[in-house]
Amino acid sequence: MHRYMIRYSKKDPARYTAHLDLIRELERSMRRAKLPVAFSEGFNPHPRMSIAAPLPVGTEGLAELAEVEMTREVEPVQMVESLNAVLPPGLKVLEVAAISSATPALMAALERADYIVRLDGEDLPAPLPNAAIQEFMTRDCVEIRRRGKDGKEKIRDIRPGIVKVEVLPAEDGLCLRMELKTGSVMNVRPAEAITALFEHAGIKVDPADLQITRTGLFLAG
Amino acid sequence: MDKRLEKALRRVQKPGRYTGGEWNAVYKDWPNTGVKMVFAFPDVYEVGMSHLGLQIIYHAVNSREDALLERVFAPWADMEKQMRETGLPLFSLESRRPVRDFDILGFTLQYELSFTNILNMLDLAGIPVRRDDRATGVYPLVVAGGPCAFNPEPLADFIDVFIIGEGEDAVNDLLDACLESQRGGENREQFLLRLAKIGGFYVPSLYRVEYNDRVNLEKVEPAVAEAPAVVNKRVVTNLGEAAFPTRPLVPVIEAVHNRAMLEVQRGCTRGCRFCQAGVIYRPVREKEPQTLVRQAEEIIHNTGWNEISLSSLSTSDYSRIKPLVSELTGSQTAAGVNISLPSLRVDAFSVDLAKEVQKVRRSSLTFAPEAGTQRLRDVINKGVTEDNLLEAVSAAFAGGWQAVKLYFMIGLPTETDADLEGIADLARRVLERGRRLSRSPGRIKVTVSVSSFVPKSHTPFQWEPQDNMDELKRKQAFLKQRVRGRGLVFNYHDPEGSFLEAVFSRGDRRLATVLEAAWRAGSRFDGWSEFFNFERWMTAFEATGIEPAGYAHRRFEYDEILPWDHIGAGMNKKYLVREHRRALDGEITPDCRAGKCPGCGLCPTLEIKPSLAGGETVAPLHDSLQ
Known part of the structure; x- marks a missing residue:
């Protein structure tokens, strides 16, 4: 083969x-x-x-x-x-x-994924202060609820899977770059990380307004 | 539009239904194309994309340089909500332009229960649903075709032009007329008069309809010289040379049928008396096996599908089916392509075919005896005997299949409880046969599916009433009692949907008010149980003062004017009367394929002949060879 x-x-x-x-x-x-x-x-x-x-x-x-x-x-x-x-x-x-x-299979070797997340100005009720991001990143624990395959909701800490979050210049609204752990060991979905971040900052956004691009996948080693 | 669309797409369950981007989709230069048409399928993407007619018309129009055809499907409830909230108008999949920007909007009418979706789609497009309200303003020409156009009257107030019969050639006439009309600077009225002169084109605004009382039609007659008294259906004379899509669209999301479709023949002359398809696709026209083998290769090459379905009514009737299947299993199966035969006759010959194409017996085999006793099968002219069925299932069980499905109809004319007992008896006999012949008798499964008879226009049963709903429910309960036990499964549908089908299949123009009322009250996707709301329909009937039973449950008289009498399917009405009488007498009428013309009148009326592969005009039936 x-x-x-x-x-x-x-x-x-x-x-x-x-x-x-x-x-x-x-x-x-x-x-x-x-x-x-x-x-x-x-x-x-x-x-x-x-x-x-x-x-x-x-x-x-x-x-x-x-x-x-x-x-x-x-x-x-x-x-x-x-x-x-x-x-x-x-x-x-x-x-x-x-x-x-x-x-090894690619799926097993996968470690990290990078994302760009955009939000139009009209969908962003308040600007996201840089300080809020820094504060968010200093937290030890970011708990989210995720529905498992059995349909039951579980609480998980995704903080170890959030490698980096930074703001990129945007003409209108907000543009974020994120590095997230992905793969079988630790897997964080971009919408989860963003939602947690906005919750932390006290800004209410509709997850359906997030425009998400995965820019790359990275293998371990 | 794009921003609104993107926002909507992020909020619906299956955005792929609205994005286009299929392999083989055609994207044309909008400003430099003369006439722009959009094909509207009044059901969800997955259903519409499984429809061969769409693929044929898409290919026929887009092969022309001066025309383009794009697609639109009925938005699912979640998408409709987004569209209504944001004001996003109904748009086409290819160029994502508003449907209103097209010259022609063409609906296909596949089943009566999709009619509310047509109104809803017009409304979402920002087009007034009633044609009278479109008299002022610039709107696309609203056209409709397909099987339900054979009784167009319930939709006559909403549609500008109906195309009766087969679409491949007719759509070209439509586009030519549109181009000429544009060049001549014609107004809508002049354009419609031009269209009325084309064979198969029915322009409902050009007819006067009078009623004599609450029930009957007094007369239907042309109001202008351009409109013919009877609009006869279009038929393609040479099917082998007709446009056939060998570069079909490949759906982006799993469709109901996600496979290549190869039409081997059109028409079925078995003459089952309830069957409208047998009338509207008459006469039989077979394609040459060499053409089919070539088209099969092209389709597989152009799509990457790994399954090809030989489609037609009663595919085993195709006179060259055996050599065709051998040829295809030789060339295609070797390349990893499966062949499927979705419509098989009830006999051992057909099971042999199924065996040849299906090396692994995965699914079940389906047979449609339609009625439970020989007496009733003779009434409906279903040329199937109990021996045929038992031979067929024996061959299936001996060949390794463990499950068969049997399709029956209840509520057929002259039916008694003895005929229902017959269904249960047959099912049990089939099960016994299976247990005797199978290596694992415990796993044999016989599924009995019963649908309710719906009288259809242009058939010998067009005058027959449908059983009322209580009676249909009683019959279903009767069968449920009897078709039970290990190895037997009984399936049926609630009769309310069939009742509405009967109302619309035999309805007239007065139904427009109730259709509109039901739609305005929220009826959509009536063919889907999760959306169908029968009470809402009954409320609409009450509010509009229309008595639905007069359409569904009344026996129509031979001498009364039927709502569809001015639409010609080619068969002589006198012949239909004769067939109806023969039915009541239990007399069968043979298939004209065998060479004996029963005199339905179609060939002389439409100046066409049955055509079989190899240039023959009649063929011996496989039955008679065995």
Whole structure:
């Protein structure tokens, strides 16, 4: 088997494509590109392909990661070209690299994700003071409620997962850059971190107004 | 618009329904395209995107340089709320332009219970729902086509032009007329007169309708010379050469059917007497197997789908089905593409086909005997015997399937409790057969699904009343008592929806008021149980003084003027009367594929002939070969 890592972007309109639909879309695209994708065994064979960290619907991704196995070797440059010729609007492959079969799964190696969060002026009831951010970052503990897979609400401390928050210049409203832990060990969703931050600052914003872009995913080591 | 749209998209459950961006979507240069049309499907994205007709029309229009076709679907309740709150108008998926900016807005009428969505979509587009209120102001021409256009009358006050029959050629005539009308600087009135002269185009404002009392029509007649007394349906003469989408749109979110659709033939001449599709798609026209194999390859290549469905009514009737399936399983299955046959006849031959395409017996096989006794199957002219069914299920169980679904209809003309007993008996016999033949008898499952008979225009049963709801409920309860026990599953729908379908399928123009009242009171997505509110409908009937039973439960007389008499499906009304009488006498009428013309009158009226693969005009039925 030949393993490849794919770095791709997921922008408008594809940013509204949900995770499972994206997998199906990539599967069809690979078939359109006539790539020799490897399939699992069994009655219901599915392509040996995985996405490192699913993006929430509506969130833009500038450099997402996926990995795929092929039954024979394919030139990475050629894979970039043939995929880009058949991907629907909003999806674009930026880079393909062969990875050794000994490399752990991308999903397991994932450590951090960077985000840009924008909020229009009309959606921001009060300016967010820099001091509030600094204060927020000095807290030992940021507790949030998250609904688990069993449907039960759990209280979790996400503070260890918030690596960095900084304000970027914005013409209108607010623009924040955030580094958050992501992956199987510690995973913080951007909307959770932002909501906690605004709660801390005593400013009420509607999470649905947040315009979130994931700018990069980073692997451990 | 874009900011408002983005805000709305962040607040709805499935924004992918409104964003477009599908593979094979066509984006055209707006200012440099002569005529702009938007195809409106009055249901949610996932349903509309599963519809082959949309793909065909999309391809037919966008293949032209002087025209563009974009799409719009009914916004789900969460999106409607956002749109109404922010004033975001209904917009197309491709260019995200307001629907109001298009020259033509074309609705497809697939089922009666989507009618309120049409009004809602017009309203969300900022277009007055009634055509009289559109007389002043610039609005798109509102067109409608599809199966329910065969009785267009309940929608006549809302739609400018109906296109009766098949759309591939007709839509081109519509666009040509629009371009010519634009060049001539015509006003709306002149444009409508121009359209009324095109075959298959029904312009309801050009007809006078008079009623003689609360119940009957006195007359329906053209008010101008341009309008024909009868508007006959359009038929595509050469289906193999007709526009067929080999670059279909691939839905971005999982649609009801997310697979390639290959239409192998159009029409079914079996002549089941309740079936409107059999009438409106008549005569049978088969495509050549070579054409189909080529189209299958192209579609798979252009979409990346791994399933292709051979679609048509009663696909096993396609005279070259066996060689076609062998060819496709040879070429496509090897490439990892599955083939599905969604509409199969009830016989062993069909099960053999299913076996050939489905190497792994995942799902169940579905058969539609429609009625429980031979007597009633003869009444409805369903050419299926109990032996056919038992042979078919035997072949299925022996072939490894463990579940079969049986479709029946209740409330059919002349039905008695003995016919219902017959349904239960058949189900039990099928179950026994399965247990005897299967290697794991304990896992055999027989699902019985019953729907309620809805009389449809242009069929031999168009005069027949629907059972009242109490009677339908009694029959359902009767069956529920009998179709039970291990291995048997009984499914049915509440009869209220079927009742409304019957009202609208046999309705006239007077229903416009009740449709509007129900919509204004909040009715939408009536085909969806989570939205359907029958009480709201009954309130609307009361408020407008319309007695729905007069449409659904009344036996229409042979000599009365029917609301759809001025719409021609090609079959002679005298033939329908004869068929209705034969039905009551339990006389069957053979399929004209076998070579014996029963004289329905369609071919001479529409100047067309049945056409089979290989250039033959008639074919022996597979049944008669066995």
